[in-house]
Amino acid sequence: MSKRDIELLNKNNVGDETHRELLVAQAHIWNHAFSYINSMSLKCAIQLGIPDIIHNHGRAMTLSDLVNALPIDDKNKGLDCVYRLMRILTHAEGTKLNRVFNESMASDARLVISTVIENCKGVFEGLKSLVDLEGGTRTVAKSVANAFPEINCTVLDLPHVVEGCEGGKNVSYVGGDMFKFIPPADSILHDWSDDYCIKILKKCKETIPSKENGGRLIIIDIVMDHNRDHKSYETQLFMDMLMMVGVDGKERSEQKWAKLFSNAGFSDYNIIPILELRSVFEVYLNPPLPQNFK
Template sequence: MRVLTTTGIFSVKHPKDGDELVYGLTPASQLLVGSSSLAPFISLPIHGVFVSPFLGLGSWLQHEHSSPSLFEMTHGQTTWYMNDHDPTFSALFNEGMACDSGFIMDIVITSCSDIFQGLSSLIDVAGGLGGAALAIATAFPNIQCSVLDLPHVTANAPASTNVKYIAGDMFDGIPSANAIFLKWVLHDWGDADCVKILKNCKKAISPRDAGGKVIVLDIVIGDEPSSIKHKETQVLFDLFIMAVNGVERDEKEWRKIIFEAGFSDYKIIPVLGVRSVIEMYP
């Protein structure tokens, strides 16, 4: 409890006359309780499957750059192979991402509603169970929203929603749409893979004068961190994403893959804490 109070997870009051300490919720821990709890999302990075690889960090650092990821060295398979073949891990991952979508998308839609104005169709690429797409479709009923994900994911998609689910692979191709949405996808991949994904996105969208664009919700390192907690979060995500050979990028690194993929321009809009929206234009 001393650790948790020092880091701001709980508050503590020191009563007089030797009574027991009284602990309370803080804004951070309040996010973990109630109907809108972020517990499923927080459970993902602190689950043993992600924590255990760091026990072998010293050995991994002694390998050559081309060595398997820290996650793969520990488990003998990549994160994405495990997600495809282990139903328990897949459920943990998809529930965590759906929980995060329920939280962050309300903020994105409220503070950045203009990025969705004028769109007629949108595909949420690697959108999982469709939390983000459903939030967009609810807020903007004129936008025809779809989710593209692997067949085993779309097979478990919720029924009776106004979101269409498409089985496919973003590395093979993306169906045509006015706009493409990518939430916390590109930071999972190295530059070459990101350029391939973005090239497929560019092929799928309308021309710029018809409103075509790619909308990315991701971390931009160094993008106006307003407090020490934001800086801590940025570097901790650096450490976490390193385990799967992902990359958290600053603006220079984002610009590199954006232009290599053939886009003509981009715009970064800070949203909440360490996360920003990046609009990419063909």
């Protein structure tokens, strides 16, 4: 093969490679252009009630059983349409988004808890044990454990979340349901905003000592305040809408927080507004009055 033939072959190969790269790039552009179809498909599935139907079925469900349970008239046409709808939903694994979300939550927690530890050391003084409800990324418990080695920290979360987590000198992990059981401790950290808040608070009340014995409930959460600067309050409003749409929850004013604490049986609280959008709560439980008290 002559030198010229080799040059022509290499030139053609380069041209083919360039075409392949352009076609791959074109496919990626189409993917970005049509990516909204993922969320629209999910919306369609929710409007049809597919998640509830599968959940209520209680076991593996065939496509034909799913179609028969749907409120559609033309079952034959529906079979093909639902198959194609479910195909795109099962293809959208979402593992990358899950990792990004978890890391963003961990990053947020690192910033918040480092500020709390630096500026609110008194919140943790005198504590011997602490439970982090829905500890998830374990960021809060690890930070507290490192800063206060005398505190034994426990992370409580669902079994599959804490499975495989290795404890340390003063950090341990418990798999469970916070609506049923919370390990005894002097202080409990949690960040929860939904209709079950009082149930959680009552469970917390069962496990912590009274105020005179050093027990306290520590909450890091938003306190809605229209007297803040415009941007900060607007961000709190955004968070409230996110809670309403995403988890059927809400952000609360100090008055609404106080009502929750009272309804759950707590007697006193203190707010430390050092986190701009969020505040640190110390919630206390006074000992019950003697039975012969009049």
